[in-house]
Amino acid sequence: MTLGATITPEGIRFAAWSSSARRLWVSIFDDTGALETDRLELNPEGGGVHALLVSGLGDGARYGFRADGDYAPERGLWFDPNKLLADPYAVEVDRPYQYHWRLAAKRNEGADTAPLMPKAIARSLPKPVPPQPPLFRPGGLIYELNVRSFTKLHPDVPETQRGTIAALAHPAVVEHLKRLGVSAVELMPVTASIDERHLPPLGLSNAWGYNPVTFMALDPRLAPGGFKELRDTAAVLRKAGIGTILDLVFNHTGESDRLGPTLSLRGLDAIGYYRHQPDGRLVNDTGTGNTVACDHPVVREMVLDTLRHFVRFAGVDGFRFDLAPVLGRVDGAFDPEAPLLRAIAGDPVLCDRVLIAEPWDIGPSGYQLGNFRPPYLEWNDRYRDDVRRFWRGDADAVGVLATRLAGSSDVFGREGQPASRAVNFIAAHDGMTLADIVAYERKHNDANGEHNHDGHNDNLSWNNGAEGETDDAAIAKARFDDQRALLATLFASRGTIMLTAGDEFGRTQKGNNNAYAQDNAITWLDWAGRDQALERYASSLSAMRRAFPALSDTHFLTGKPADASAIPDAEWLTETGAPLGETEWNDRDRHRLVMMLGDSGGSRLAVMVNGDRRQCVFTLPVRDGYEWRPAIEAQPVDLARPLPGRSVNFMIERRAAQSRNGKGL
Numbered sequence: 001m002t003l004g005a006t007i008t009p010e011g012i013r014f015a016a017w018s019s020s021a022r023r024l025w026v027s028i029f030d031d032t033g034a035l036e037t038d039r040l041e042l043n044p045e046g047g048g049v050h051a052l053l054v055s056g057l058g059d060g061a062r063y064g065f066r067a068d069g070d071y072a073p074e075r076g077l078w079f080d081p082n083k084l085l086a087d088p089y090a091v092e093v094d095r096p097y098q099y100h101w102r103l104a105a106k107r108n109e110g111a112d113t114a115p116l117m118p119k120a121i122a123r124s125l126p127k128p129v130p131p132q133p134p135l136f137r138p139g140g141l142i143y144e145l146n147v148r149s150f151t152k153l154h155p156d157v158p159e160t161q162r163g164t165i166a167a168l169a170h171p172a173v174v175e176h177l178k179r180l181g182v183s184a185v186e187l188m189p190v191t192a193s194i195d196e197r198h199l200p201p202l203g204l205s206n207a208w209g210y211n212p213v214t215f216m217a218l219d220p221r222l223a224p225g226g227f228k229e230l231r232d233t234a235a236v237l238r239k240a241g242i243g244t245i246l247d248l249v250f251n252h253t254g255e256s257d258r259l260g261p262t263l264s265l266r267g268l269d270a271i272g273y274y275r276h277q278p279d280g281r282l283v284n285d286t287g288t289g290n291t292v293a294c295d296h297p298v299v300r301e302m303v304l305d306t307l308r309h310f311v312r313f314a315g316v317d318g319f320r321f322d323l324a325p326v327l328g329r330v331d332g333a334f335d336p337e338a339p340l341l342r343a344i345a346g347d348p349v350l351c352d353r354v355l356i357a358e359p360w361d362i363g364p365s366g367y368q369l370g371n372f373r374p375p376y377l378e379w380n381d382r383y384r385d386d387v388r389r390f391w392r393g394d395a396d397a398v399g400v401l402a403t404r405l406a407g408s409s410d411v412f413g414r415e416g417q418p419a420s421r422a423v424n425f426i427a428a429h430d431g432m433t434l435a436d437i438v439a440y441e442r443k444h445n446d447a448n449g450e451h452n453h454d455g456h457n458d459n460l461s462w463n464n465g466a467e468g469e470t471d472d473a474a475i476a477k478a479r480f481d482d483q484r485a486l487l488a489t490l491f492a493s494r495g496t497i498m499l500t501a502g503d504e505f506g507r508t509q510k511g512n513n514n515a516y517a518q519d520n521a522i523t524w525l526d527w528a529g530r531d532q533a534l535e536r537y538a539s540s541l542s543a544m545r546r547a548f549p550a551l552s553d554t555h556f557l558t559g560k561p562a563d564a565s566a567i568p569d570a571e572w573l574t575e576t577g578a579p580l581g582e583t584e585w586n587d588r589d590r591h592r593l594v595m596m597l598g599d600s601g602g603s604r605l606a607v608m609v610n611g612d613r614r615q616c617v618f619t620l621p622v623r624d625g626y627e628w629r630p631a632i633e634a635q636p637v638d639l640a641r642p643l644p645g646r647s648v649n650f651m652i653e654r655r656a657a658q659s660r661n662g663k664g665l
Contacts, residue, residue, distance in 0.1 A: 001049050003302075004089025005063065005122035008053070012061060012122050014042065015051035016087065017298050018269040021067040021079060024050040029062040033094045033119040039066070048269075048298070062094060062119035063087070067268050071107040073258055075280045076271040080107040086264040088302060090120035090217045091309070092226055097194035097213050097254065103261030104197070117263070118192070120217070126231065129315035135243035136317045136354050138377060138421070138496050139552030140183025141542060142245065144429060145501035147187055147222050148207060152524040165190060165223045169236035177242055180504060181542030184243035184317055184354070188429055190230070192219045194254035194263070199517055202449040207519035208429065210322060211254040211288070213263050215306045231314045243317030245354055246310055250292055250303050251326035251361065257282060257289030265292075272296055275332065283332070285363025286323055295330045300340045303327070308349045318354025323361040324376075325368045334365055336373050345375060356423055370411040372421070377496060380408055380422035387426055387489055388437060388460035390611055391482060391646070395588040401609070402572060405595055407494040409556045419554040425498040426486050432513045434503035437461045438482040440468055444511030447518060455514030468511055480506075481646055484537055485611075488648035491541035492595070492607045495554045504538035505530035540632045544650060548605050548631070550597040557597075567598035575610070577619040592616060604653040605631060608643055615642040620651060627656045 006013045014026040028038040042050035065087055069079035083103075086093070095118045102110040103117075136142070148163040156172035167173060168185065177185065189209030199205055209219065223229040234244040255266045258281075265273035275283035275291045283291045293299050310316050321327055328338040335341075344350055359368045359378045372378055383404045390397040403410055407420030427434040432443070441463045445452045464478040483506060490497050501507075502525045509515045515523050545551045550569070557570035572580045573594040584590060591611030598604050606628070608618045617640060620628055631650035643649050 001047065001301075003049070004087055004091070005061070005120065007059060007122055007124050011053055011055035012057040013051060013053045014063065014065075015045075015049055016042065016065050016067075016268060017048045017272075018050065018067055018069075019048040019272050020077065020269055021050070021069045023068045023081075024268075025066040025081070026052060026054070027064050027066055027084060027114065028054070028057070029064070029114075029119050031060070031062070033062045034115070036114055048272075057122070059122065059124045061122045063122065064114065064117060064119055065268065076274070076276050076282075078262055078266045078270050080262065080267065082107070082110065082112045083262045083267045084112070084114040084117045085262070085267040086117065086214050087120045088214065088264055088268070089305070090214045091123050091125070092121040093118040093192050093214060093217045093220065094121055096219060096221050097192060097263070099195045099197050099200055099261065101197075103263065104259060113262075120214075123227070126228070126313055128312040129231070129235075132238070132315065133352060134317035134354055135238060135241060136184035136245065138419075138554050140496060141181055141545075142184055142186050142423065142496065142498040143177065143180065143182040143501060144186045144247075144425075144498055145188065146208065146429065146523065147190055148519065149523040150501050150525055154525075154527050163222070164225075165218075165229050165233050166225060169233040174236065174240045174242070177237075178240055179539050180499075181539065181546055182242055184245050185237065186245040186247055186320055186356075186498070188247050189249055189322075190218055190222050190246065191215055191248070192217045194261070196254075197256065197260065198449075202517075204449060204517040205519050206516060207523055208516040210249050210516065211252075212249045213254050215248070215250065215302070216309050227313065234315050238315065243354070244314075245318050245320055245356070246316055247320040247322060248306070249322045250294065250306075251323040252286040252288040252290050252292060255290060257284070260289055273299060275329075283363070285326060285329070285361045285366065287362045291326060291363070294327045294340050295338065300343060303340060304343055304347060304350075307344065307353075308347070311349050311353060316353075318356070320356040320358065322358055324357035324359055324372070325361045325363070325366055328368075328372075329363070332364065334368055334371070336368075336371050341372070341376070345373075370414060374417070374421060377421045377423050378412075379428070379498075380411070380424050382411055383408060383422060383424045383493070384426055384428075385460055387486070390591070391485055391489070392460060392462050393591070393611070397611075398587070398590045398593055399585050401489075402593060402595065405489070405493050405607070406557050406570065407554065413556055418556060420495040420556065421554075423496045423498050424490065424493045425500070426490050427500050427503055428498070429500060430514070431456065432459050432461055432511070433500070433507050433509050434483055434486055435479070435506045435508045436511055436513070437486070438479045439463055439508070440511035442467070442511070443513040444468070445514050447512060447522060448514060449517075455512075459513055478646075480531070480534065481644070483534055485646055485648050487534075487538050487541060488650075489609070491538075491545050492551065492648065492650070494551060494557070496552075499538075501525065502530075505532065505535040544631045548597070548599065548652065550599045550605065561598075567602055567604060568596075569598050571596040571598075573621075575608075575616050575618045577621045594618065594620070596620075606651040606653070608649045608651070610643045610645055610647055610649075613645045615644050617642050618649070620653075623653070625656055626653050628653050
């Protein structure tokens, strides 16, 4: 079935689905979206589809739906013809969604909501982007960014373009991404969303976009140039060798709980589109008030149509799914073989795309790390937490760190899987920034207006001797070194890695670990004040990673030669160069190790980790005809020089003649 507004030579065919509405209408508006010029009833066509061909309309027509039926919220029925409803298949809306109490008014207690609602705009779809394989491949570097905050203060981007998708195509931005070696940008939600109802009274707004209303339509604030803006930007990035991944939210909508606004799905068919308890209450596996019924066939097709839309017409590389277990819940229970998950992975348009799951929600058995099936990659929060614990100085950390560096086979090697599906990250949009991890022991979310009660309390962070900002030079140096160590650990990790925008140059949110409502300097990247020394180091790490493919390989390490080179794919050594034995692995206070990786050409990379406060000389095993050289130019050459405490160093072994001829890294 074809839903939404389809432009034909005869006019526009409007179609919507509802299994329980008695009547459905399409409201037509003038070019300003202010005046309703017509209200036409849709005809039932069977299977819950209501449709009507309206002649005389074409590209640019503004419209919305209305529905009538029983009004019994306790039974999941919210029909109210005074509520103008956004088309779930809208490809463009004429203005942003804004919360108003009348949108949540009970039937017969509020006026018509048309003046408060954006209008969908019917558009002729462009020619599909010529099919091209994704640029991103597992093992690459994903760069997570918030479109608005990323360029809001960028001095090289024209002011009129800052904070938009188009700004990502600016030459200065593209050059930064290339210098950092980004494989794909992951855009936090760019589809049309609405503020949570508690934010406007606080003078705040949702800066992240994880509260969607329409799944296909872009937010006009982020894409004032419409869908073409995303398409053109993705093309520019692709030309630069950078893929585009969209972070999409299919687990809930901005209609929230029973006190929330009626904007779209609720007014069309809440029973069909949302999951409910047997007593009629909304299921809240998302923590936002509602949960989309992704096991419903109509919802499943809507999700698939949305994904195909962005691939066909914008040419994106793939998707990250927020609270992804919701997409795999069947009758409330997570099933890795759920119809929607299988359909996405097997769809002819989507099967080669990058698919990334955030593998948890707050519903029953909601933590599903490692339980998705290939080809889904998964955000690896075990990696995040264990790396933080190691560098915080926790005991019993060295063995776990090795497991995380090697791809987390304990999580992703189940059922004989040969490769890791982990997306390794130390900091993400949700939580403390990389710089704040080493500067704050506690969250500082007072600006969110919830008396610091929101956000996680256990951040596995440390402050190096002072909480927050300080003029102490020694503390500042310790924090800089810790950031370098964290970045080095990330880039030394096998498989896919993710860096959040600005963490490469020390961005801070002043200890706020839940900055979703801070559309201001707390989240806007400070390009003028960035730590350029840290940024250069991050770029050097990325260059080293690209030059030594064993780091981005997703296959699990075996400790055995992978080919005729007779070099093991991995060895784990002490600082003296001896193999780590049972005694060393079980030493609760050990914070030193060497990960030695071999490549197919017979070379080796030594990742030397000194998590102690004390400096230490690391000794590496030597082979005849080979010599060790720094893998990063700025690092010391002399192996006899002590490695400072709380640092990571990289040495690469090449044939002596090759190294002398300048053909090493």
